Amino acid sequence: xxxxxxxxxxPEPAYPVSSADNVLRLLRLLHEDGRLRVxxxxxxxxxxxxxxxxxxxxxxxxxxxxxxxxxxxRPGPALAGLGAGRANPDLRTVAHRHxxxxxxxxxxxxxxMALEGNGVRFLDGVDGTYALRVGTxxxxxxxxxxxxxxxxxxxxxxxxxxxxxxxxxxxxxxPPAIGDLTQLRRALVAxxxxxxxxxxxxxxxxxxxxxxxxxxxTGQAVAAVAMAAPTTRCPRRRWPxxxxxxxxxxxxxxxxx
Numbered sequence: 001x002x003x004x005x006x007x008x009x010x011p012e013p014a015y016p017v018s019s020a021d022n023v024l025r026l027l028r029l030l031h032e033d034g035r036l037r038v039x040x041x042x043x044x045x046x047x048x049x050x051x052x053x054x055x056x057x058x059x060x061x062x063x064x065x066x067x068x069x070x071x072x073x074r075p076g077p078a079l080a081g082l083g084a085g086r087a088n089p090d091l092r093t094v095a096h097r098h099x100x101x102x103x104x105x106x107x108x109x110x111x112x113m114a115l116e117g118n119g120v121r122f123l124d125g126v127d128g129t130y131a132l133r134v135g136t137x138x139x140x141x142x143x144x145x146x147x148x149x150x151x152x153x154x155x156x157x158x159x160x161x162x163x164x165x166x167x168x169x170x171x172x173x174x175p176p177a178i179g180d181l182t183q184l185r186r187a188l189v190a191x192x193x194x195x196x197x198x199x200x201x202x203x204x205x206x207x208x209x210x211x212x213x214x215x216x217x218t219g220q221a222v223a224a225v226a227m228a229a230p231t232t233r234c235p236r237r238r239w240p241x242x243x244x245x246x247x248x249x250x251x252x253x254x255x256x257x
Contacts (some may be wrong), residue, residue: 075082120150148211151197177202
């Protein structure tokens with residue numbers, strides 16, 4: 001095999017190790033494009049979709065990729081930590097100071113989260129200032145339909161994408177969590193109408209939360225910001241006052257992505 005130039009301008013190795021070569025090419029595609037579907041990855045690499053899927057799943061397992069509810073892969077936290085954020089700003093880095101400001105304004109604990117399959121991953125969080133407060137859940141993966149941020153993101157999905165996330169119905173959860181897909185669809189209609197989602201003791205007794213989407217420059221929902229508080233301090237009448245605070249923070253984060 002003769003040496004040719006690769007897209008970075010250097011000589012292509014005469015005998016590339018195909019799997020390692022494909023992984024490195026995928027990392028470059030994620031870094032440069034910011035989003036990648038399995039079919040796109042297969043076409044760009046010239047491999048079968050099953051091979052592309054296996055490689056992307058491996059990258060996700062190690063934190064180099066993440067997957068949203070539309071089955072689109074995006075740069076993961078490990079990739080951002082290696083410097084990918086220089087071209088595509090790291091979501092957590094951009095969001096953190098806005099989360100801090102939001103926690104100061106509301107006095108409540110706030111989180112940044114993103115869809116991961118039919119779950120939602122807590123990417124970052126800032127504790128509230130009250131003595132009695134909800135602790136941060138950084139790193140946890142919870143059922144998306146039981147959290148306010150998860151429901152805000154699920155409400156962005158087309159009906160077919162939502163159905164594919166739950167081929168066997170919703171994961172089992174104790175009441176008052178939503179129990180079936182029909183009920184979830186009705187709840188998501190209300191989320192779209194209001195512009196924010198709520199969680200009233202659905203993920204944990206005694207805790208309520210409000211969540212909104214963070215959108216990138218294309219208008220795509222890439223994450224959610226949520227505020228959680230003891231239910232006694234977060235009654236229904238407080239939601240319309242909290243939602244605009246969350247929306248301001250989400251817009252500020254999105255403006256920097």
